[in-house]
Amino acid sequence: MTSDSIQSGDDPHRLLLSARELTRRVRRTQRATWFPLLVFAAVTFASIPVLRYTGNHLGPCRAVPGGRICKVYSNAQFVYWPIALVLAYVAIATFYVRRSRARGVGTRVRPYAIAGIIVAAALTGVSLWELHNPLVDQTSVGLNGLPHRLVSPGAAIGLALLVLAWAERNRALPLLILGYLAVVLVPITFGWVNASPPWLFVPPLVIDGSVLLLGGIGFALAQRPLRTPAP
């Protein structure tokens, strides 16, 4: 019989199990999920002083009963984020490539870096367009602010991270991304809506950055035993 002639070492069950185990080992070797999370946590925290101390610009105004409402945005908002995001993706891609070379495997970072830059550029464009063509009443809090938050840098980071989860075949990362997108998109106030206007934007950024930071630390600890130097 044909199947009888198959050697025990080439038993189909064992071969398949061996192939699956090798696949898992390669994926573990390639993953460096902690790095982009820590980079974006740093970028998010760094945005706070930049946005706070670079001055504000008066955007388009519209008349309302008893006066008018104007949108105020930081001068650095449309400069800092696009530049910071692109630099972050360049740094992440460089890190992944160097690390994979040192470990002796290829990398799957390219689709993530490309998707991240495209999403960042697209959302910045939409955000700029939306600034002069407000679709809804612009507020940071409440469901009316959802379209505004959908084109925020935080959403751009979260959406691109979904590509990383796919590229790394990482099942844990989508859970973190869902939590991150939840705090980015869903209004969480804890009462700071009444805070002094110059610092009003800080708490959401601190929360977003903290989620990324904690996620990065968690993945770093989980992936630490495998981060051994190349022979």
Place this chain on the structure above:
Amino acid sequence: MTGHPANGLDDIVHQRVRLGILTVAHEARRADFGYLRDTLELTAGNLSQHLSVLENAGLIAIEKGYAGKRARTWISLTKAGHTALSEEIANLKLLIRHIEHPKTPPD
């Protein structure tokens, strides 16, 4: 030729080490000689022999280069290698199904 799934197995690929090389190269996109040697727990000579078989069959491409001053040998799958690997995996699954459910007719 019968319809038994074992008949679809490729003798070159249906071997633990060579299937391992193809699997690692597929998942890693390209793998360094040293990584393959350590992962598959082989000696350099043994790995070289298996790589030669796969290269002669046109299933892998071997690229030699340098990383700084260090010589590196990278192994990647050819198009034929990708096809051979996916066919081997499909045949293995079919064979297992055939063994576990003998009455199941092969696809």
